[in-house]
Amino acid sequence: MPFVELSALTNFTFLTGASHPEEYIVRATELDMPALAVADVNSVAGIVRAHTRARELGRDADNGGGPRIRLIPAARVVLADGFQLTCLPRDRAAWGRLCRMLSQGQLRAPKGECHLHLSDLLTWGEGMELLVLPRHQRLTLAEAGPAPMGDAARWRGHVRSLADRFPGQVSLCLAPCYDGQDHARFRRLATLAERIGIPTVASGLPFLHHGARRRLADTLTAIRLGVPVDRLGRRALPNNEGRLRSEAEMLRIFRGHEAAVHRAGEVATRAAFSLDELRYDYPSENAPGETASQRLARLAEAGLGWRYPEGAPEKARAQMAHELALIGKLRYEPYFLTVHDIVA
Structure with a gap:
């Protein structure tokens, strides 16, 4: 099964992602990717632009002029305690539940924030592919906030609760940190996933569509933290590795865990919902016993x-x-x- 990136972070995660949704779509076609999931933090705001660009490319393909790509609508859900996962709806009903969950979290929080808890996931998570991120995972490769989840026991408890509540929907994400410890980390996570009884799925968790955006990403971090760029220190990106990756690159990075790379394509196949399924539904005017x-x-x-x-x-x-x-x-x-x- 061809590799599909299941959690691309765009500039709709404000002052964090350094690439537009449309740029991810175009770059994914250049990498011969059949589909791409756009997943911003507690938001689906960038999905419409990505969908529009994917449709434009589809029309070009129909006229014999270029590749075709499928957008997978998703959201990178970050709970109040730091637990992270990417939610990918399988159908329209699941998309509705995802949107209601995000709306509920935003209504209970100050403007610009979203307060969600494990109970929200357990209530609204039916029908979604749930890609759980490792507890140490940050939004980018920089050592900048928000801080990852620190409580290992609490993190494991969340994963087990989701796996018990939604059998067959939960996977554990293997994502590189490019710090020289990735292979050892992958082995530990694969062992943990086997113990819990869930599969592993590979993702690059890109926040850049191309490595050339590294300087812009550092500038965004400086603005977010309110410091000059030259004083970011370790809060700046250590490299430009957090970019969208091709299948060949992912197989090289995940040597020994190639099955996790191929499972990403399987998850993408199950996450079949498309924004094309949405249409305006007029309020019902039915009489009792009559359509x-x-x-x-x-x-x-x-x-x-x-x-x-x-x-x-x-x-x-x-x-x-x-x-x-x-x-x-x-x-x-x-x-x-x-x-x-x-x-x-």
């Missing part, structure tokens, strides 16, 4: 009888049938029922 189509057809028949008390001509009846069929195809029955209720 909107049945009610509209009944009212139209009554109106036809009122207009032609001696019997409707065949031409008028055919026109009404045609219009009802068109309204049904567009699912506009509730609109006409609302108008009827207002003017009747």
